[in-house]
Amino acid sequence: MIENGNTNVTTKIVTKSRTGPQELKVDICVVGAGISGVSAAIEAARLGRKVALVDGLPALGGQAVNSIIGTFCGLFSNGPVSERYQLTHSIADDILRDLGKAGALHYRHEGFTTVVMYDEVALSRWIEETVLQAGIVPVVGAVLREVHREGRRIQAVDLATRYGDLRVSATGFVDASGDAALTWQAGLPCREPADAVIYGSQMLVLEGVNQERQPEMGEFFRRQKEKAAEYGLVRTDGFVMAFPAKGTALVNMTHVETPLEPIAAAVKGIEGKAQADRVLQFLKSEFPEAFQHARVRAYGFPGIRQTRWIVGRKQLTADEVRAGTWFDDAVARTAWPIELHNYSQGYVWEVFSDDHVHYIPLGSMTPPDVDNLVAAGRCIDGDAAALSSVRVMGPCIGMGAAAAHALDMAGEGSVHELNVAELQERLKDNVTRRN
Numbered sequence: 001m002i003e004n005g006n007t008n009v010t011t012k013i014v015t016k017s018r019t020g021p022q023e024l025k026v027d028i029c030v031v032g033a034g035i036s037g038v039s040a041a042i043e044a045a046r047l048g049r050k051v052a053l054v055d056g057l058p059a060l061g062g063q064a065v066n067s068i069i070g071t072f073c074g075l076f077s078n079g080p081v082s083e084r085y086q087l088t089h090s091i092a093d094d095i096l097r098d099l100g101k102a103g104a105l106h107y108r109h110e111g112f113t114t115v116v117m118y119d120e121v122a123l124s125r126w127i128e129e130t131v132l133q134a135g136i137v138p139v140v141g142a143v144l145r146e147v148h149r150e151g152r153r154i155q156a157v158d159l160a161t162r163y164g165d166l167r168v169s170a171t172g173f174v175d176a177s178g179d180a181a182l183t184w185q186a187g188l189p190c191r192e193p194a195d196a197v198i199y200g201s202q203m204l205v206l207e208g209v210n211q212e213r214q215p216e217m218g219e220f221f222r223r224q225k226e227k228a229a230e231y232g233l234v235r236t237d238g239f240v241m242a243f244p245a246k247g248t249a250l251v252n253m254t255h256v257e258t259p260l261e262p263i264a265a266a267v268k269g270i271e272g273k274a275q276a277d278r279v280l281q282f283l284k285s286e287f288p289e290a291f292q293h294a295r296v297r298a299y300g301f302p303g304i305r306q307t308r309w310i311v312g313r314k315q316l317t318a319d320e321v322r323a324g325t326w327f328d329d330a331v332a333r334t335a336w337p338i339e340l341h342n343y344s345q346g347y348v349w350e351v352f353s354d355d356h357v358h359y360i361p362l363g364s365m366t367p368p369d370v371d372n373l374v375a376a377g378r379c380i381d382g383d384a385a386a387l388s389s390v391r392v393m394g395p396c397i398g399m400g401a402a403a404a405h406a407l408d409m410a411g412e413g414s415v416h417e418l419n420v421a422e423l424q425e426r427l428k429d430n431v432t433r434r435n
Contacts, residue, residue, distance in 0.1 A: 020165075021158060021164070021165035021166055021167045022164060022165065022166050022167070023166075023167050023168075023169065024052060024137065024139075024166060024167070024168045024169070025168075025169045025170070026049075026050045026051055026052045026137065026168065026169070026170050027044070027049040027050045027051065027170060027171050027172065028040075028041075028044045028049050028050075028051050028052075028170055028171065028172045028173070028174065028404070028407050028408075029051075029052045029054065029157060029168045029169075029170035029172075029173050029174070030044070030051060030052065030053050030054065030173075030174040030176055031054045031055075031144060031157065031173065031174065031175055031176060031177050031181065031182045032054070032055060032062060032174075032175070032176030032177040032178055032181075032182075032377065033053050033054070033055035033057070033060040033061060033062050033127075033138075033140070033176075034055075034061065034062020034063050034064055034176060034178060034377060034396070035061075035062065035063075035064040035377075035393050035396050035397055035400070036176045036376040036377030036378075036396040036397065036399050036400040036403075037053060037055070037062065037174065037176030037177075037376070037377070037400060038053070038060065038061070038062075038064075038091070038127050038131070038400065039090060039091050039376070039396070039397045039398075039399075039400025039401055039404075040174045040176055040376055040400035040401070040403045040404045041053040041131065041134075041136050041174075041400075041404075042091050042130060042131070042134055042136070043090060043091070043400065043401045043404035043405065044404035044407065044408060045134035045135055045136050046134065047404060047405070047408045049404075049407075049408060050135075050137075051134075051135075051136045051137065052136070052137045052138075052139055052168050052170070053131060053136050053137070053138050053139065054139045054140075054142050054144075054157070054159060054168065055139070055140050055141075055142065056141070056142060056143050056144070057140060057141070057301075058140050058141040059124065059128075059140060060124070060127050060128055060131060060138060060140060061120075061123065061124050061127050062178070063178070063300075063301070063303055063304065064120075064123060064393065065120050065123055065124040065127065066300065066301045067203055067300040067301045067302065067303040067304075068120050068203040068204075068205055068250070068298060068300035068303075069120075069203065069300075069303065069393065070117055070118065070120060070203065070205075070241070070243075070250040070252075071108075071115045071116065071117050071118070071241070071250070071393070072092070072095075072115065072116040072118060072393045072394060073115050073336055073392040073393055073394060074087070074088075074334040074335070074336035074389075074390075074392035074393060074394035074395050075087060075088055075092060075114075075115075075116060075334075075393065075394030075397075076113050076114040076115075076335075076394070077113065077335050077357065078112050078113050078335045078351075078352060078353065078354050078355070078356055079112075079113075079354035079355065080354070081109045081114070083354075084113065084114055085433075085434055085435055087333050087334055087335065087357065087394060087395075087398075087430070088332070088333075088334075088394045088395065088397050088398040088430050089429040089430055089433065090397055090398065090400075090401040090429070090430060091130075091397060091400075091401070092394070092397050094130070095118075095123070095126060096116070098126055099118055099119070099122050099123065099126060102119075102122055103245055104118060104119035104122035104123070104245075105117065105118050105119075106118075106243050106244060106245055108241070112337075112351050112352075112354075113335065113336075117241060117243050117250065119243075119246060120205075139159065139161070139166065139168070141161050141162060142159040142160070142161045142166065143159065143160045143161075144157060144158075144159060144177075144181050144182065144185055145158045145159060145160050145165075145185075146158040146185065147182060147185040147186040147187075149186050149187065149370070152369065152370050152371045152414075153370065153371055153372050154170075154173050154182075154186055154370060154372055154373055155169060156168060156169040156170070157173070157182065157185075171372065171407075171411065171412055172372045172373075172374070172407035172410065172415075173372060173373045173374075173407075174373075174374055174375070174376055174400075174403045174404070174407070175310065175373060175374070175375040175376070175379060176375070176376045176377045176379075176400065176403070177379060178304060178307070178377060178378050178379055179260065179304075179307050179308045179379060180308045180309050180310050180375065180379040182373070183310045183367060183373065183375065183379070184308065186370070186373070188310070188311070188367050188369055188370065189310075189311040189367075189369075190308050190309060190310055190311060191308065191309050191310070191311060191381070192260070192307070192308050193306070193384060196342045196343075196384075197257055197342065197344075198258075198305055198306040198307070198340070198341055198342055198384065199235075199255040199256060199257060199258070199305065199341040199342070199343075199344065199347075200255075200256050200257075200258040200272075200302055200303045200304045200305050200341075201252050201254050201255065201256060201272075201303040201305075201341075202254040202256050202269075202272030202273060202275055202276045202299065202300065202302060202303065203250065203251065203252055203276075203299075203300035203303055204250075204251040204253075204276050204279070204280070204296060204298070204299060204300070205248055205249070205250060205251070205296070205297045205298040205300075206240075206248060206249045206251055206280070206283075206291070206294045206295065206296060206297060207247065207248050207294070207295060207297040208293040208294045208295050209242065209247070209248065209249045209290060209291060209293075209294050210289060210290050210291075210293070211242045211244060211247070211249070211290070213287075213289035213290040214240065214242055214249070214287070214290040215287055215290065217239055220238075220239060220240060221236075221237055221239075223286050223287075224236045224237065224238065224253070224282075225237075227282065227286060228345075231278050231279075231281060231282040231285075232278045233253070233275075233278060233279065233282060234254065234255050234275055234344050234345070235253055235254055235255040235344065235345060235346065236345045236346060237345070237346040237347070238251070238252055238253025238254065238279070239251075239252055239253065240252075240253070240283070248297060249294075251276070251279060251280075251283075253276075253279045254272055254275040254276055254279060255275075255341065255344050255345075256268055256269075256271065256272035256275065256302060256303075258302060258304045258305075258307055260307050260308060265302075268302070269301075269302045272302050273299055276296075276299060280294065280296065304378075305341055305378070305388070305391065306378060306384060306387055306388065306391065308379065309375075309378070309379040309380060309381060309382070309387065310365075310367050310375045310379055310380060310381050311367060311368075311381055312363055312364045312365060312366055312367055312368070312375070312380065312381030313363035313364075313366055313367075313368045313416070314327075314361050314363030314364050314381065315364065315381045315382060315383065316360065316361065316364045316380070316381065316382035316383070316386045316387075316390070317382070317383050317386050318338060318383055318385035318386045318389075320358070320386065321338065321358045321385070321386045321389050321390075322338075322350075322352075322358075323358075324352075324356055324357055324358045324359070325358070325359065326359055327359055327360075327361035327363070328361075328420065329361045329362040329363055329420045329423075329424075330359040330360065330361055330362075330424070330431055331360060331361070331362045331365070331398070331399070331402035331406075331423065331424070331427050331430070331431065332359070332360040332390075332395050332398030332399050332401075332402055332427075332430055332431065333357050333358065333359045333360065333395065333398065333430065333431060334357070334358065334360075334389065334390055334392065334394050334395040334398075335352055335356050335357050335358070336389050336390070336392050336394070336395070337349055337350050337351045337352060337389060338350035338385050338386075338388055338389045339388045339389065339392075340384060340385050340388040341388070342384065348385070348388075358389065358390075359431070360380070360390055360395060360398070360399060360402075362374075362402065362406060362415075362418075362420070362423070363381075364380045364381045364382060365380045365381075365399060365402065365403065365406075366406075366415050366416060368416070371410070371413070371414035371415060371416060372407065372410065372414070372415065373415070374402075374403040374406050374407060374415055375403070376396065376399040376400045376402070376403040377391065377396045377399060377400070378391035378396070380399065398427075398430040401427060401430060402423075402427055402430070405423055405426045405427060406418060406423060409422065409423060409426075
């Protein structure tokens with residue numbers, strides 16, 4: 001019998017009071033705690049700013065952690081392995097260093113570039129610890145209810161949490177929500193796909209995989225196309241990536257609609273898991289030597305690629321991505337392919353040359369009708385194909401850093417009137433560095 005402690009716990013009767021929302025005043029409020037929002041928040045805090053980091057999920061990390069994206073894509077240049085270099089630094093350097101020391105990374109040198117697999121649990125803890133160490137105020141499980149805007153400035157956001165309402169006032173705001181939720185609620189123009197569905201994915205982590213007997217990627221593709229109807233597979237070009245240090249595998253073999261409507265979104269999320277279950281049955285039946293003992297370790301939250309995005313001062317185009325167009329206000333870069341998931345069976349995959357790099361202009365991150373808002377991540381302004389090449393983890397980190405520095409420089413002024421040369425000097429490691 002355990003006798004430590006005291007069972008004499010008193011209680012009190014309470015009723016809900018009708019007081020107004022709790023109030024929080026900061027310099028910069030970041031809405032969205034995925035990798036772009038985390039990047040923006042940490043960078044702003046390191047610049048000496050008081051920062052709030054807000055997310056609707058009950059934990060930090062956004063899709064990078066909770067949808068189990070599992071790979072840092074777009075972080076390295078193309079070309080021969082010996083000549084590849086890192087395109088984005090900022091918090092990427094810290095993550096690669098710290099997770100590398102912990103054995104929580106696996107570098108995959110693909111034919112055209114390098115992607116880095118990561119342990120999502122390790123990344124989650126890194127984010128949480130770094131956020132607190134930086135003095136950032138985390139606000140999780142917080143649903144954006146209203147945005148207060150006066151003229152050309154956003155003044156505050158109202159949030160609903162299970163613990164009561166909260167109003168966050170700030171000098172500057174970052175929309176890293178992924179769906180342009182802050183921009184939308186502020187009454188500013190946004191873009192949505194007009195004539196096509198852009199699919200997301202239901203990610204799976206499998207354990208109990210015999211990685212030594214796992215077939216080559218080409219055999220996965222061939223068998224999916226041949227057997228899709230038999231197993232009820234929607235997507236026919238998905239893949240499985242082994243994480244050798246963990247004895248697990250990351251599965252990305254589904255296509256799920258991601259509507260911007262609450263009931264439909266909930267239903268599609270459940271349908272995504274059903275797709276994933278059929279994928280597992282396919283793997284067990286078609287590749288028993290590798291997957292007969294495999295089991296689901298984790299289902300990610302629905303992975304979303306593109307839903308709604310801002311209208312910026314500049315719309316990035318696919319032609320500019322293909323041409324590697326340099327912009328006078330370039331603030332981030334990548335060499336990732338055009339990866340447009342706009343049909344159920346597969347996606348457009350357009351790989352670039354060894355020396356290719358394309359850039360993200362600040363104008364694509366800044367709505368013209370407000371002075372203190374910068375978007376970062378998958379909700380910046382671009383046509384659908386252009387966005388598909390810049391919404392991955394590497395450039396999202398770069399955009400988060402750019403948003404933090406732009407708002408730091410703007411202060412109570414306008415992000416449209418910055419000294420761009422000074423901004424680019426601050427961001428040179430993410431824009432021009434080649435080692």
